[in-house]
Amino acid sequence: METELEAALAGIITQGMEVVAKSEKLETKLIRAGAEKGEIVIMTRRGYGSLGIGKGLSTKINANIGTSPMAVNPMEEVEKAKVAETYGAHTISDLSTGGDIDAIRRSVFAATSLPITTVPIYQIVAKRHSFHKISHRDLISMIEKHVEEGVSSIVIHAGFTLKMLEKLKKKRRVMGMVSRGGSFTAAWMIEHQAENPFLERFDEILKILRKRDVVLSLGNSMRSGCIHDLRDEPQLFEIKMNFELAKKANAQGVQVIIEGMGGHVNAGEIWKYVKYHKKMIENRPLFVAGPLPIDVAVGYDHIAACVGASIAAGAGADYLCHITPSEHLSLPTLDDIKEGVIAFRIAAHIGDSMKYGLSNRDLELAKRRRKLDWEGQFRYALYPERAMALHPQKNGTCIMCGRYCAIKTMNKYFG
Amino acid sequence: METELEAALAGIITQGMEVVAKSEKLETKLIRAGAEKGEIVIMTRRGYGSLGIGKGLSTKINANIGTSPMAVNPMEEVEKAKVAETYGAHTISDLSTGGDIDAIRRSVFAATSLPITTVPIYQIVAKRHSFHKISHRDLISMIEKHVEEGVSSIVIHAGFTLKMLEKLKKKRRVMGMVSRGGSFTAAWMIEHQAENPFLERFDEILKILRKRDVVLSLGNSMRSGCIHDLRDEPQLFEIKMNFELAKKANAQGVQVIIEGMGGHVNAGEIWKYVKYHKKMIENRPLFVAGPLPIDVAVGYDHIAACVGASIAAGAGADYLCHITPSEHLSLPTLDDIKEGVIAFRIAAHIGDSMKYGLSNRDLELAKRRRKLDWEGQFRYALYPERAMALHPQKNGTCIMCGRYCAIKTMNKYFG
Numbered sequence: 001m002e003t004e005l006e007a008a009l010a011g012i013i014t015q016g017m018e019v020v021a022k023s024e025k026l027e028t029k030l031i032r033a034g035a036e037k038g039e040i041v042i043m044t045r046r047g048y049g050s051l052g053i054g055k056g057l058s059t060k061i062n063a064n065i066g067t068s069p070m071a072v073n074p075m076e077e078v079e080k081a082k083v084a085e086t087y088g089a090h091t092i093s094d095l096s097t098g099g100d101i102d103a104i105r106r107s108v109f110a111a112t113s114l115p116i117t118t119v120p121i122y123q124i125v126a127k128r129h130s131f132h133k134i135s136h137r138d139l140i141s142m143i144e145k146h147v148e149e150g151v152s153s154i155v156i157h158a159g160f161t162l163k164m165l166e167k168l169k170k171k172r173r174v175m176g177m178v179s180r181g182g183s184f185t186a187a188w189m190i191e192h193q194a195e196n197p198f199l200e201r202f203d204e205i206l207k208i209l210r211k212r213d214v215v216l217s218l219g220n221s222m223r224s225g226c227i228h229d230l231r232d233e234p235q236l237f238e239i240k241m242n243f244e245l246a247k248k249a250n251a252q253g254v255q256v257i258i259e260g261m262g263g264h265v266n267a268g269e270i271w272k273y274v275k276y277h278k279k280m281i282e283n284r285p286l287f288v289a290g291p292l293p294i295d296v297a298v299g300y301d302h303i304a305a306c307v308g309a310s311i312a313a314g315a316g317a318d319y320l321c322h323i324t325p326s327e328h329l330s331l332p333t334l335d336d337i338k339e340g341v342i343a344f345r346i347a348a349h350i351g352d353s354m355k356y357g358l359s360n361r362d363l364e365l366a367k368r369r370r371k372l373d374w375e376g377q378f379r380y381a382l383y384p385e386r387a388m389a390l391h392p393q394k395n396g397t398c399i400m401c402g403r404y405c406a407i408k409t410m411n412k413y414f415g
Numbered sequence: 416m417e418t419e420l421e422a423a424l425a426g427i428i429t430q431g432m433e434v435v436a437k438s439e440k441l442e443t444k445l446i447r448a449g450a451e452k453g454e455i456v457i458m459t460r461r462g463y464g465s466l467g468i469g470k471g472l473s474t475k476i477n478a479n480i481g482t483s484p485m486a487v488n489p490m491e492e493v494e495k496a497k498v499a500e501t502y503g504a505h506t507i508s509d510l511s512t513g514g515d516i517d518a519i520r521r522s523v524f525a526a527t528s529l530p531i532t533t534v535p536i537y538q539i540v541a542k543r544h545s546f547h548k549i550s551h552r553d554l555i556s557m558i559e560k561h562v563e564e565g566v567s568s569i570v571i572h573a574g575f576t577l578k579m580l581e582k583l584k585k586k587r588r589v590m591g592m593v594s595r596g597g598s599f600t601a602a603w604m605i606e607h608q609a610e611n612p613f614l615e616r617f618d619e620i621l622k623i624l625r626k627r628d629v630v631l632s633l634g635n636s637m638r639s640g641c642i643h644d645l646r647d648e649p650q651l652f653e654i655k656m657n658f659e660l661a662k663k664a665n666a667q668g669v670q671v672i673i674e675g676m677g678g679h680v681n682a683g684e685i686w687k688y689v690k691y692h693k694k695m696i697e698n699r700p701l702f703v704a705g706p707l708p709i710d711v712a713v714g715y716d717h718i719a720a721c722v723g724a725s726i727a728a729g730a731g732a733d734y735l736c737h738i739t740p741s742e743h744l745s746l747p748t749l750d751d752i753k754e755g756v757i758a759f760r761i762a763a764h765i766g767d768s769m770k771y772g773l774s775n776r777d778l779e780l781a782k783r784r785r786k787l788d789w790e791g792q793f794r795y796a797l798y799p800e801r802a803m804a805l806h807p808q809k810n811g812t813c814i815m816c817g818r819y820c821a822i823k824t825m826n827k828y829f830g
Contacts, residue, residue: 068816070814098817126819174778174781174782174785176822177821178822179821183824184824186828190828225784226777226778226780228777228778264781266768267729268729293765294761294768296780298780298792298796300798304761306718306722307721307761310708311722326815329802329815330815331813342718346715347722349712350682350719351682353642358642359709361711362642362643363641363710366590366642369710370591377713381714383713386714387744391744391745392745398744399485400483400746402484402512402513404512404541406593406594409601409602410591410593410602412602413601
């Protein structure tokens with residue numbers, strides 16, 4: 001089986017490219033050309049469909065779901081997957097670390113048609129409990145298992161070395177390392193006093209991924225955990241290292257997404273840093289979690305992150321990981337997942353307006369608003385049910401201004 | 416009685432300047448110097464206190480409340496004023512147009528210690544029903560009445576002429592004119608075929624405001640009602656006209672806020688336009704409603720507007736008018752007011768981080784997050800109760816990651 005990247009390199013238009021072209025309303029040849037350069041990945045959910053992520057395409061949203069050791073409610077995770085899909089997520093990451101993780105993943109697969117991403121190290125850590133008891137073979141086997149089960153993408157944290165960890169330790173960042181997968185990988189390395197296992201076994205991992213054309217997502221272990229942890233040497237090192245790994249993977253036919261610039265980045269720097277990052281990775285697809293532009297919005301982090309994500313998407317981020325109101329506080333509830341996806345769908349639309357210009361959807365809505373055509377407006381709204389629920393009347397002006405509606409007043413004179 | 420502006424010009428430090436300096440943690444002489452140049456206004460709620468708005472000061476938030484002809488529930492408006500104050504609004508605008516407007520305003524005054532703004536034309540339109548029946552004298556009397564009752568600021572829409580209305584009519588914007596006060600003023604002008612009454616009686620209005628040092632807010636009638644209504648001649652005309660009026664008012668000792676760049680402005684232009692506007696008005700305090708960077712987030716406009724307002728504040732907007740989830744749909748409920756104020760407090764904090772650099776509050780929170788000190792974190796959160804409600808545990812890690820908490824894992828190695 002050829003991967004989408006290999007097909008693109010051979011000048012072949014795949015079915016996946018056609019699906020992506022159609023949904024993005026772009027020419028198929030542009031999708032192939034983007035895939036060839038590694039600027040676009042075509043993520044496939046086997047048996048369901050294909051999703052394009054990258055330069056020139058609309059901004060995509062990922063929703064994180066999954067159990068934790070302290071909160072295992074498999075049916076709720078299934079519901080979260082459904083809610084995420086309903087409200088507009090394009091992909092789902094199952095980050096379960098508690099309960100029967102295999103069974104939960106199977107249920108999530110059954111509940112949604114969206115591409116699923118996993119972080120295989122989570123499951124092996126949850127299984128073995130001790131980093132000492134985890135071998136290279138265990139890590140590889142878990143990746144193989146997830147790939148064979150049909151995940152569309154896996155995350156590994158390969159962009160740092162033992163030497164870089166020593167430097168990070170000396171840096172005394174306020175928040176240290178806040179990536180869960182990054183911290184597992186780092187803990188494994190420190191406990192074993194061994195080099196990054198994903199780096200050591202990188203070629204073997206590529207072979208596994210290539211076989212099923214599973215997208216490699218290169219994790220962002222070194223992201224800042226607070227806005228005061230400015231971009232530092234470990235962050236820059238990881239960007240460069242992940243780009244080197246991406247090129248290597250691409251050369252082996254494996255499609256790659258690079259995670260970066262996520263976490264906590266102050267608002268004034270997001271635009272510049274995302275531009276820089278996209279340039280450094282030669283326009284490979286950039287996945288950004290958040291970013292949160294401030295730290296004090298605890299409980300409303302989805303709103304603060306919507307601001308960061310809008311700016312990041314506008315500057316070129318291709319793929320956004322949603323942040324929920326529960327971020328930093330608890331495992332998200334069903335409603336938190338919904339609110340997080342909504343905030344990020346808004347961010348993606350704002351980002352796209354900056355990347356690609358204003359959308360016709362906004363114009364069509366405005367035209368109907370001018371006519372006080374409510375049903376018409378709702379047809380173009382991102383969330384028509386919500387708009388309808390807040391607007392009890394079916395016609396005329398709304399109760400905000402009633403007969404003093406500015407539109408109504410001016411329509412009398414301006415027509 | 417001298418106004419704050421007149422005192423500043425005479426080199427006098429007023430009690431109001433001292434109050435503002437203390438709350439902004441700035442030197443009193445800087446406040447006086449800003450007031451002298453008209454870059455800072457000191458808004459006074461007689462008997463309560465003073466609020467500074469303008470260059471170099473933290474970004475302020477206004478919450479709009481008030482009845483409409485179709486929704487008159489005076490006690491709910493009182494509750495809205497309280498909720499707005501509780502969640503962090505700095506001023507309240509009572510925009511009532513339904514019921515016993517005098518009585519409602521009195522109740523709002525009694526319910527909050529915040530400065531109150533009104534738009535006097537609203538009440539005279541609600542009283543007379545027909546624009547034909549409203550005279551210059553009626554408009555002036557209503558302004559006098561509000562000033563004598565102790566409002567801290569009034570809004571008039573003086574920045575356009577009959578000739579400009581003719582041009583606007585020909586422009587055929589998608590959304591025409593969407594400012595309620597602007598549309599009332601325009602309707603009055605068209606019905607009477609007379610020039611802008613606030614322009615004609617501007618000197619008289621200044622005398623009334625000067626007497627009680629009430630801040631003059633110059634309304635933004637020409638704002639875009641959708642992102643496709645790009646900045647046009649009427650908008651530019653109003654900016655220039657409002658600045659001319661501001662200089663005239665300042666010369667008469669009257670403090671001025673200029674409204675502008677609000678409404679619907681696409682995300683990619685907000686930064687540039689706000690910078691331009693602040694420059695055009697020589698750093699007079701700029702009040703911005705929203706802006707909304709997209710039109711399709713109906714029902715979640717507070718989140719979309721938080722993005723626009725964050726960028727606007729970062730670029731120099733001094734004072735933000737909140738947008739609630741009910742915007743474009745209905746009169747906001749109590750909960751909508753709360754959600755709107757919260758989203759805008761987040762926007763103000765993000766904007767301040769861009770204007771003035773990162774705040775210590777974010778750093779102090781992050782330090783406690785590193786130690787998994789929950790009570791400590793919540794102390795620095797914008798909304799501690801919300802954070803506590805979402806985090807049921809009192810200590811240890813949160814249930815999101817449980818024992819797999821990245822912070823806990825790395826603290827073991829990094830200390």
